[in-house]
Amino acid sequence: MAGSPATRSRRRTQPSVGDERLFDRELEDLPPALRWREWMLRVEAVIFASAEPVDRETLARVVGKNCSIDLLIEDLREELRSRPYELVSVAGGWQHRSRSAYAPAIRASAAPTRGAAAALSEFEAMVLMAVGYFQPVTRGELSKIFGKEVSRDTIGALRGAGFLSSGPRSPTPGAPYTYVTTKYFLSAFGIETLRDLPDIEGLEDAGLLSRHVVVSVDDFDDHVVDDAEAVEDGD
Structure with a gap:
């Protein structure tokens, strides 16, 4: 199981008006293919960095106003098809999760996992x-x-x-x-x-x-x- 308890303190960075003006969401100076690629990387970076599922509204802040979040997610999922982790839809957003086939290896390693849920009796x-x-x-x-x-x-x-x-x-x-x-x-x-x-x-x-x-x-x-x-x- 993955995620972060509601009781854990969270540090959230709220963008200032100045930050929003400086941040280039539209990337109009890039060719379409490169623009799409950059949007994909931004979305993946935000999801990877987040301790909890990232909703559509959050992702929309880093891509162009006419960009399709669903198509970006679809392309990212295809790109991760050969990787031991994937993008999943959970709790109204998206999150990186290890594929179930690799759960035995993760358990055998005894490595601490990110955002591990509390063990329940x-x-x-x-x-x-x-x-x-x-x-x-x-x-x-x-x-x-x-x-x-x-x-x-x-x-x-x-x-x-x-x-x-x-x-x-x-x-x-x-x-x-x-x-x-x-x-x-x-x-x-x-x-x-x-x-x-x-x-x-x-x-x-x-x-x-x-x-x-x-x-x-x-x-x-x-x-x-x-x-x-x-x-x-x-x-």
């Missing part, structure tokens, strides 16, 4: 998976799913790692807090949106998760929050 991983499917969900509802208490420490660990954020208050008595996943959750697990999560029926068949404790089969689709709400940044 088996139970923490199961709780995180349940939140992914049932969000927004309360700690009490999670406890019912697992048949035992999901402690505040468990939720705190997942929040601290950047995977969870507070959602809307539940309409149930006491109005407890609910929990939702963050953009870092999508990035760490290499998925674009919550729609890319594995089919819950397959997890049920494998005995890994049951949705019937919290919601019925018919209500499940209505229970899943919109992607924009589900991936709001945590505290």
